[in-house]
Amino acid sequence: MVIKSLLIIVLFFSSVIPCTALQITFREKGNVDGAIVTLGDIARFDNESELAVALASQIVAQSPPPGESVSLNALAIKKHLVTTLSLPGSIIWKGSQTVLTKRSGIYIGSKKILEIIAEFLRKSSENLPDAEIRFISGAQPIPFILPAGNLTYEVIPSNPGILGSSRFSLIFRVDNRVAKNMSVRGRIEALAPVVVAARKLPKGTVLSSVNLTLTTKNLNDLRDPGLSLSDFSGKKLTRNIKAGTPISHSMVVSLPVIRRGERVKIVIRSGTMHLSAIGIARSDGIRNQMIRVQNSNSKKIILCRVAAAGLVEVIL
Secondary structure (H helix, E strand, C coil), rough: CCCHHHHHHHHHHHHCCCCCCCCEEEEEEEECCCCEEEHHHEEEEEECCHHHHHHHCEEECCCCCCEEEEEHHHHHHHHHHHHHHHCCCEEEEEEECCCEEEEEEEEEEEEHHHHHHHHHHHHHHHCCCCEEEEEEEEECCCCEEEECCEEEEECCCCCCCCCCCCEEEEEEEEEEEEEEEEEEEEEEEEEEEEEEEECCEEECEECCCEEEEEEEEEECCCECCCCHHCCCCCCEEECCCCCCECCCCHHECCCECCCCCCCEEEEEEECCCCCCEEEEEEECCCCCCCCEECCCCCEEEEEEEEEEECCCEECC
């Protein structure tokens, strides 16, 4: 009977699984991404029990700014958790007495900031003149570090036309939330060949390839410059200009292709119907200008559009 009782006791205790205490070991260094530090960020757990998972999620400190570090006192953290939570006394606390905790971040350097502006100018090139366009900053932008996450940015020129901008505003977003606003001052260069006078030209000169040439200039320093010799060929200067002076469209006028008193052909268009008549121009006219023309047969004055030399149109 005694032997049987001893056997039962042995079998009972052999079926009991030993209970191992949870062991928490503080690391010497920890890394975090967000704005808070949890126990799981700075300590290791020797099992994955519900107690270990719950403790790992406990907030123990605020993170330092992105890219910076802070030294956390492991003993103070342990004392706080033990006094504020109902924890088993069997937990074993081990490891470093202090944990150097660093918050990760996205480093944005001076070079990166200027590359962002250059990228914006490249993407905007379809709406800009055909020129070599670059931004020259007044001073190197100060680097900074943003929180870790999905980074996007927006560039806003101070002038909607871009070329006249003296400043670019940059808005940085992390996970769709604004993380940084900044401005970069400087100037834009837009180098392109422009039409200039090949020599000193008096007022009234009719321009041609003989007295015009192309020279590379900064478009940002000019107002309404000419970019093609053909834009000015056959037009007349309205002022005296020096050699090398950029020619703008405001400096020239088109020569009349029809003169006052000239006999012209009048073409009347109405749908698919085309009629013609002969008339006398009552004023000079350049191409596409509306002028008065007297019909030679009816003697009536009609308003016509100058289509070409000796030809005007009436569209009904």
